[in-house]
Amino acid sequence: MRSGRVEDYVERFASFLADEVEPLEAELAAREVGTPFNPRLDEAGRMHPAVWEARREVQRRSAAAGLYAPHVPSGGGFSRVEMQHVEEFVYRRSGLGLGLAALAWTEGPNAAIEHCSPAAREHWLEPLLAAEITAAFANTEISVGTDVLAMETHAVRDGDDWILNGDKAWITNAHFADVMQVTAVTEPGAGTRSLSMFLVDARAPGVTRGRDIPTMLDDGLTGELHFSDVRVPAEDVVGDPGDGFALAMTWINWRRMARGGMCAGWGSWLLERAVDRARTRTSGGRPIGEQQAVAHMLADIDADVYTARAASLQIQTELDALPGGPYGIPLDHAAPRLLSLIKVINDESFYRVADRALQVHGGSGLRKGSPEEKLFRLARNLKIPAGTVEIQRNAIARGLLR
Ligand SMILES: Cc1cc2nc3c(=O)[nH]c(=O)nc-3n(C[C@H](O)[C@H](O)[C@H](O)COP(=O)(O)OP(=O)(O)OC[C@H]3O[C@@H](n4cnc5c(N)ncnc54)[C@H](O)[C@@H]3O)c2cc1C
Structure with a gap:
């Protein structure tokens, strides 16, 4: 069930995409500098400055519209369950478009920075919340x-x-x-x-x-x-000197939890695209979706998206209910296992989803710049940053054996 403020958020986000992001996306497309998620790189190998600037413009507009940082107490204070619904909506609706920049990613404010001094709040946190800086x-x-x-x-x-x-x-x-x-x-x-x-x-x-x-x-x-x-x-x-490890884990755990909505949103988007392809691409005069081999790939994608989404919602419900919640310092002893479960479940199921989605598209799924090709590379990447899948298993086992 989505809360009233999630409903309000997604409604406003949908209008924001249409009114503010689509025109910018059209302008960017006319400049031939690549797309927000497949940018051309400059001579130093860095994201083309025009793509970066388009993302920054979306961030500033999103902050002005009150959509940029619902995940932090100073930006909206949404629970993790609420954030999963928000992230799922944003990733599904934006696909690989410029709209994704509207919801703060790692360049934005985060729960760790919220522990800063009053002076740093004014100097750093407030400009981050307003997307004036990254x-x-x-x-x-x-x-x-x-x-x-x-x-x-x-x-x-x-x-x-x-x-x-x-x-x-x-x-x-x-x-x-x-x-x-x-x-x-x-x-x-x-x-x-x-x-x-x-x-x-x-x-x-x-x-x-x-x-x-x-x-x-x-x-x-x-x-x-x-x-x-x-x-x-x-x-x-x-925070205080000595708090650095706990604060680093606060940041890292945010990224682990964000997998829930991100993989549900992108997973549903890939499934929708795969179903469409299975209906319209023909082989031997019939849609490929009539071949059991292809139909089963669709069913397997559906099963993976459904189970990872449901598990993530359940886990984030449990995390929200812990004393201190998912960002408590010190963190409740039950949290590390739950946080690692979200990461490993999503990293591995989304990898299977992206692989099968690409397979349904055949050669065009491999075409450089196609959503399937990009998300397959992204899915492979997910298993490493914010703690490898092996490290998640260590934490889960520690939680079980303690
Ligand atoms: C695209 C990308 C973006 C990133 N962004 C950031 C960022 O913004 N900020 C930042 O600080 N870092 C960032 N990282 C770094 C990322 O967090 C690390 O790459 C990751 O934590 C793994 O560390 P490592 O690469 O040194 O691998 P290693 O620690 O060398 O691990 C190598 C292998 O050994 C295994 N291994 C290591 N130790 C153990 C153990 N104790 N038990 C079991 N297996 C083990 C690992 O699971 C892995 O399979 C990013 C990485 C990438 C690829």
């Missing part, structure tokens, strides 16, 4: 991904300030972010209390953006960041 979450390093606590980036106190040094890699929005949410070691050897989170001004002396790291997503958004003796004022520490 953020990047900088946790991973070249030699440290899964093993977060082994990171080398570190910060030491200097009076009221902190001096930050280190190199981050695989960072989404490294090329464009105005503020970086950086995790760094501040108390070596203190385990899950060894890290702190800093909000770092991209223009601060000592911050440099590194090379693009091209991935199979081909979106020109993933890159390196370098911090050399960067001075960070105490007011830009998020």
Whole structure:
């Protein structure tokens, strides 16, 4: 059941797409700079600036319309179940269009930043909520991904300030972010209390953006960041020193939960397109959907989308009901298993969905730039960022065995 405010949100979002996004999408198409999800890349391998700017314009308009950040307390305070309905609607309705930019993704505000100081709220969080600026979450390093606590980036106190040094890699929005949410070691050897989170001004002396790291997503958004003796004022520490690991998990868990609505929305969109193809493409004078082999692929897609969606709604209902909810610090002991269940269920079922959807389309499913080809690459990607599927199994088993 969708709540009244979800109903209101989706109605307003649908009008926003028609009135504000479609004209921008038409303008972008006329410029031959690629599409929002298959952009042309510039000579440095980065998303074409015109595509980035079109996305930014949608974000600003969406924030002005009150649609950009329903997921954070300061933006709307929707529960995770409400967010699953919102995300499902947005992904299904937008497909791979510019409309997706209207709902804050990793470049927008998030539950971790909400722990910032009053000064940082004014300086960073409010402009993020208004989509005047964008953020990047900088946790991973070249030699440290899964093993977060082994990171080398570190910060030491200097009076009221902190001096930050280190190199981050695989960072989404490294090329464009105005503020970086950086995790760094501040108390070596203190385990899950060894890290702190800093909000770092991209223009601060000592911050440099590194090379693009091209991935199979081909979106020109993933890159390196370098911090050399960067001075960070105490007011830009998020939470307290030592909270960095818990805050990083808050961010990562947001991305895990967002899989529920995203995979339900894109999954339904792919199913709709596959059914349409099965009805209209013929072989031996009959629609391919009359071949049992093809019909069964449709049934398997339906079963995967249905079960992953239902499981995600159930799990997010349980997470919302926990003391402190899904973003509690400390996190309720029942949460990690549930969060990892959402991720592994969606990553693996959406991979099967995207694979079968592509197969139903035959050769045209492989055509570069087709929705099926793009979503197949995206589905393969999902199993790695925000914690690999293997790591999710570790957390699920830990939850069962504790
Ligand atoms: C497109 C993209 C965008 C990304 N965006 C961001 C971002 O915005 N910010 C950010 O900070 N990071 C980002 N990342 C990094 C991402 O979070 C890491 O790639 C991911 O956490 C895995 O780390 P790794 O690549 O170092 O793999 P590794 O940790 O080296 O893992 C390699 C393999 O070993 C397995 N493995 C490792 N340790 C264990 C273990 N203890 N038990 C069982 N198996 C294990 C893994 O499951 C995997 O199969 C992004 C990555 C990609 C590809």
